[in-house]
Amino acid sequence: MALTRDFKETVNARVQRDSEFAIALLDEAISLFLNGEPETARLILRDIVNATVGFEQLAIETSKPSKSLHRMLSAKGNPTMDNLTAIFNVLRKFLNKDKIIVMSKKITGLEIINESNNIVAILVYITNESIDIKDVIVDSEIGDLEDIEDRAVCKWGVVNIIEEIEYDQLYIFAKVAVGQSAKDYDYWSGYEAKTDFNIIKENVKSILALKFESKQESDYEQQKLFNLDNY
Structure with missing residues (x-):
């Protein structure tokens, strides 16, 4: 069922005054991509853009024409992985101005995630200045009766803290080096850990x-070629 104009205006108004709601919508768009509903995800992204940064500023930030961005985020749009990444990054940057999630640390090593399939666990190093993704465990590394945590300890040694990402039981194993004393670690655990893990998770x-969207597009193109070959 199509959304009414009044409903869209209500959502836009709330996004403009409530950053937590806007971030929840962005998270919902990610969930929809993962669950095979890219059309709805693109429309949500379009509404977030309209209510926050705007397409003209988005065009400046991404170095893409505004009209092209409108087409990408339409119901029939087909943005590339690079373009979607750029849009997500701009929206996160804009929403983080209200410090709902403080992007105070640089995160590196994301290419490891991008290059690996069927990941069940990731290892991160967290310091006062940065978050570095060091390694991953994929499902083929886990024995039939082996626990993910046992495998991680065997591969990486002792870790300070474990978090779980809600998709596909993906675990974060962290080695933390903050400050020079237990007090510094306690401060991080009490005040900064949640922010750091939000950065990693997002x-x-x-x-x-x-990656899911890209795989769907690839499968669709292969199916089209298969259908042509059998025509």
């Missing part, structure tokens, strides 16, 4: 969503 979920 980046990883974005990559997973884009």
Whole structure:
């Protein structure tokens, strides 16, 4: 059922005054990509853009024409993985101005996620200045009766903390080096850990969503070629 104009205006108004709601919508768009509903995901992204950064500013930030961005985020749009990544990054940057999620640390090593399939666990190093994704475990590394945590400890040694990403039981194993004393670690655990893990989760979920979308497009193109070959 099509949304009414009044409903869309209500959503846009709330996005403009409630950053937490806007971030929840962005997270919902990622979930929809992962669950095979890219059309709805693109429309949500379009509404977020309209209510926040705007297409003209998005065009400046991504170095893409505004009309092209409108087409990408239409119901029949077909943005590439690179373009979706750029759009996600601009929206996160804009929404983070209100410090709902403070992007105070640089995250590196995301290419490891992008290059690996069927990931069940990732290892990250967290310091005062950065978050670095160091390694992954894929499902083929896990024995039939082996627990993911046992495999991680065997491969990586002792870790400080474990978090779970809600998609596909993907675990984050972290080695933390913050400050020089237990007090510094306690401060990080109490005040900064949640932010750091939000940064990791949002980046990883974005990559997973884009990989899923790319795979769907590839499968669709292969099916078209198969149908032509059998015509």
